[in-house]
Amino acid sequence: MIRPDAELLLDITDLHAAVEDQPILKGVNLQVRAGEVHAVMGRNGSGKSTLSKVLAGHPAYRVTGGSVRYRGDDLLELEPEQRARLGVFLGFQYPVEIPGVSNLEFLRVATNTRRVAQGQEELDTFEFEDHVRERLKVVQMDPAFLERSVNEGFSGGEKKRNEILQMALLEPVMAILDETDSGLDIDALRVVAAGVNQLAGDHNATVLITHYQRLLDEITPDFVHVMAAGRILRTGGRELAQELEQTGYDWVDQELAVQGVA
Template sequence: MLKISDLHANASGKEILKGISLTVNAGEVHAIMGPNGSGKSTLAQVIAGHPGYEVTGGTIEYDGKDLLDMEAEERAQAGVFLAFQYPVEIPGVTNAYFLRAAFNELRKARGEEEVDPMEFLDIMEEKLKLVEMDATMMQRSVNAGFSGGEKKRNEILQMAVLAPKLAVLDETDSGLDIDALRIVAGGVNALKRPDNATIVVTHYQRLLDYIVPDSVHVLAGGRIIKSGGKELALELEAKGYDWLLEPAGV
């Protein structure tokens, strides 16, 4: 589904990603771990199409298409979803309006009919339960005045509504208490299907107790320095990153 080959990317003229290669197949969950400043978030943002990063080399193939040739909105319409580390507040635009606008953009892109507010309400009812959010949240402005946990749950709610093929969760666990973490992870697990894939970017192993990965990759200094199964995450939790960094020359 996703094939990243020798990806290089700059931010403000500084090289952050220095040759990333990663293949993710349908039905798989991949965890990207690594110390702060290793390039994890950059990789997530580059996949989603953030214009602040300049891709200087390599390719990303998604569903047989050249992902790097697509605008951020085209990627979303093609099924790519990024759960933001810092979700943006949009005062004055209700969650209900925002979600329905996004939902309909995706439907339009697939040549489907748009849904009206009443139909959308029905769709939302079930999705709200998934992340244990109250319906009143739909009438509040997008993320405005939301707590950290509410913002992250709202990201998973959007993911549930937009039903992506490829979901990238960027430090979705940061700042979450254990209950919120359980709800967020439960949502992600419930949305897992054989035909979609998830990339979980995280600093801590904690989230991986709830979202069990098929593969774990350690990103450091802009490169993947080690890949392994889910047991690698436990090893990192016990030993930290240092034992990997020095042999890799980071």
């Protein structure tokens, strides 16, 4: 929902970033207000995933220029864990497996650090069990997954559900979901999308990074951005996504050629 007077959560200005001296982001500008859902689309290598990693603070990505303000603070100054505690959430495209660390314990520690940052009481093991079982319904996940190691041996779809479960527990203000739809069959996609919709509200915002229109059939974006060559090439409403679905990305090449970037 677009409300021009809503709080400006994320303000990205002329962001440049590199991986191992290879420039990837070359001047990204993006503003996200509370209540909004943004979709960032684009082909492989356009810089979509890099944008999400930079926002979450992955150490392999180096910011070389520009600024990112999150609720008025300099986001780039913060450690990844500080960003998370303040409500920035990255849903991973490929969630890693962490053998030996119990999923339940991991979820409890993560939830409690976020709660403490919000001035809430920590939940003890029993309270947390009740809390997490309630949240499992959001993604229709089997409680058996709580007993396993973090993501270990999970199928692609199970990993993505586990991501949305974490989102449901951490109650982020700014959720960035990186290719949450990839590797999901249509039923799993619907469950995940329903979860995201359920968690969206007036006080938070979502950035969906995706390749395909199909996720946007389930989650309706307020804005659609097309990324190419490390920048946002075009911004529009949900009709832009439909247009992309019909015409593909060929026009992007033409436009880049005109600009002399490709």
